[in-house]
Amino acid sequence: MRSPKDFFTPLALGAPDPVREIPLRPSRMIHFFDPSNEKMRAKAGDMARDVDVLLGNLEDAVPADHKEAARNGLVEVAKSTDFGDTQLWTRVNSLDSPWVLDDLITLVTEVGEQLDVIMVPKVEGAEDIHYVDRLLAQLEARAGLRSPLLVHAILETASGVANVEEIAAASPRMQGISLGPADLAASRRMKTTRVGGGHPGYLVRTDPAGEDVTQGRTTYQQDLWHYTVARMVDACAMHGILPYYGPFGDIRDVVGCEDQFRNAYLLGCVGAWSLHPKQIAIAKKVFSPEPSEVAWARKVIAAMGDGTGTVMIDGKMQDDATVKQCRVVAELAEQLASRDPELGQAYDEATKEAMADD
Numbered sequence: 287m288r289s290p291k292d293f294f295t296p297l298a299l300g301a302p303d304p305v306r307e308i309p310l311r312p313s314r315m316i317h318f319f320d321p322s323n324e325k326m327r328a329k330a331g332d333m334a335r336d337v338d339v340l341l342g343n344l345e346d347a348v349p350a351d352h353k354e355a356a357r358n359g360l361v362e363v364a365k366s367t368d369f370g371d372t373q374l375w376t377r378v379n380s381l382d383s384p385w386v387l388d389d390l391i392t393l394v395t396e397v398g399e400q401l402d403v404i405m406v407p408k409v410e411g412a413e414d415i416h417y418v419d420r421l422l423a424q425l426e427a428r429a430g431l432r433s434p435l436l437v438h439a440i441l442e443t444a445s446g447v448a449n450v451e452e453i454a455a456a457s458p459r460m461q462g463i464s465l466g467p468a469d470l471a472a473s474r475r476m477k478t479t480r481v482g483g484g485h486p487g488y489l490v491r492t493d494p495a496g497e498d499v500t501q502g503r504t505t506y507q508q509d510l511w512h513y514t515v516a517r518m519v520d521a522c523a524m525h526g527i528l529p530y531y532g533p534f535g536d537i538r539d540v541v542g543c544e545d546q547f548r549n550a551y552l553l554g555c556v557g558a559w560s561l562h563p564k565q566i567a568i569a570k571k572v573f574s575p576e577p578s579e580v581a582w583a584r585k586v587i588a589a590m591g592d593g594t595g596t597v598m599i600d601g602k603m604q605d606d607a608t609v610k611q612c613r614v615v616a617e618l619a620e621q622l623a624s625r626d627p628e629l630g631q632a633y634d635e636a637t638k639e640a641m642a643d644d
């Protein structure tokens with residue numbers, strides 16, 4: 287383990303200085319596309335205007351005989367597309383695959399300046415991040431990059447979940463962590479056969495009302511991912527990095543997707559993955575606070591003055607802790623408003639109305 291004292295020294299001579307804080311850039315949806323697909327490459331510029339993060343996927347879902355085309359396609363997209371303030375990320379192949387070394391060498395060397403974050407799949411523990419950390423520093427030094435690439439881990443092995451705190455703390459490059467429910471289910475030998483979301487068999491049932499245990503008992507479906515998401519959120523918050531839900535594979539079920547994303551939003555996640563254009567609007571809606579919530583948060587902050595003591599607003603007690611929660615919502619709203627002026631206007635109008643009601 288490196289001493290915290292030299293955590294901010296580059297891991298290779300000539301590599302850029304590590305960041306001291308993870309930038310809080312909007313990333314409500316990480317939109318996946320396959321850069322080996324020519325049609326997808328052609329619409330990269332349009333997709334970039336619609337999303338906070340566009341991600342060129344090189345790993346699972348890209349067939350083995352398209353791996354090289356996907357890598358080269360991403361280089362082409364990165365060089366030829368104007369991304370504005372949309373982030374460009376990639377998901378490289380897993381560290382035990384025959385492709386990852388060329389993925390990293392090619393991408394950092396060819397388009398290191400255009401890339402913001404490298405997503406690393408199937409991370410088992412801090413050792414995987416340490417490996418990528420040093421390799422990136424060497425490649426950055428050789429390519430003469432001015433700012434360091436950030437790293438995002440996917441939580442998709444039982445070992446990764448058991449080690450999630452040390453993964454979050456493994457490098458100043460760590461930007462965030464996403465839930466990878468499909469591989470994680472397989473790794474844990476869960477008996478599901480889907481990508482994220484609930485399962486009708488995972489439920490609790492009310493007690494029997496009488497002798498007949500088969501009658502009159504309501505069941506409630508439970509969230510299979512609650513434990514993992516909550517643990518991931520705590521690990522990320524503890525280390526100043528950002529948690530994300532990950533993918534929801536039932537593209538048709540836009541309602542279930544919205545529910546699952548919202549659970550993650552309420553628990554502390556900042557975004558989710560979109561696998562299909564349909565899911566972009568869902569993530570945008572869910573991970574942007576409602577104008578009424580923003581108005582309420584601003585009202586509480588204004589009423590709380592220096593943030594200490596108590597006040598009553600609409601019959602509800604506000605104190606030092608509620609104002610902190612309101613600041614989380616208000617700060618997120620400011621951040622999103624600077625990227626999305628229409629949303630900013632909706633927040634300001636709702637605030638004006640809420641203040642005028644007093």
Ligand SMILES: CC(C)(COP(=O)(O)OP(=O)(O)OC[C@H]1O[C@@H](n2cnc3c(N)ncnc32)[C@H](O)[C@@H]1OP(=O)(O)O)[C@@H](O)C(=O)NCCC(=O)NCCSC(=O)C[C@](C)(O)C(=O)O
Nearest residue numbers: 318319343346347442465466467468469470533561562563
């Ligand atoms: C699901 C699929 C096959 C349905 O693709 P489709 O063509 O059958 O869908 P469609 O509804 O017919 O498509 C309508 C239009 O949308 C386009 N389209 C469709 N998708 C996209 C997209 N992503 N971005 C941009 N455009 C897209 C598509 O090309 C078409 O355009 P057109 O009308 O002009 O012909 C397709 O959406 C897709 O390939 N999505 C990405 C899948 C992917 O990246 N999977 C890997 C991430 S999840 C994962 O890895 C798990 C994890 C974390 O590792 C773990 O839990 O373990």
Ligand SMILES: [Mg+2]
Nearest residue numbers: 346442466469
């Ligand atoms: Mg996976």
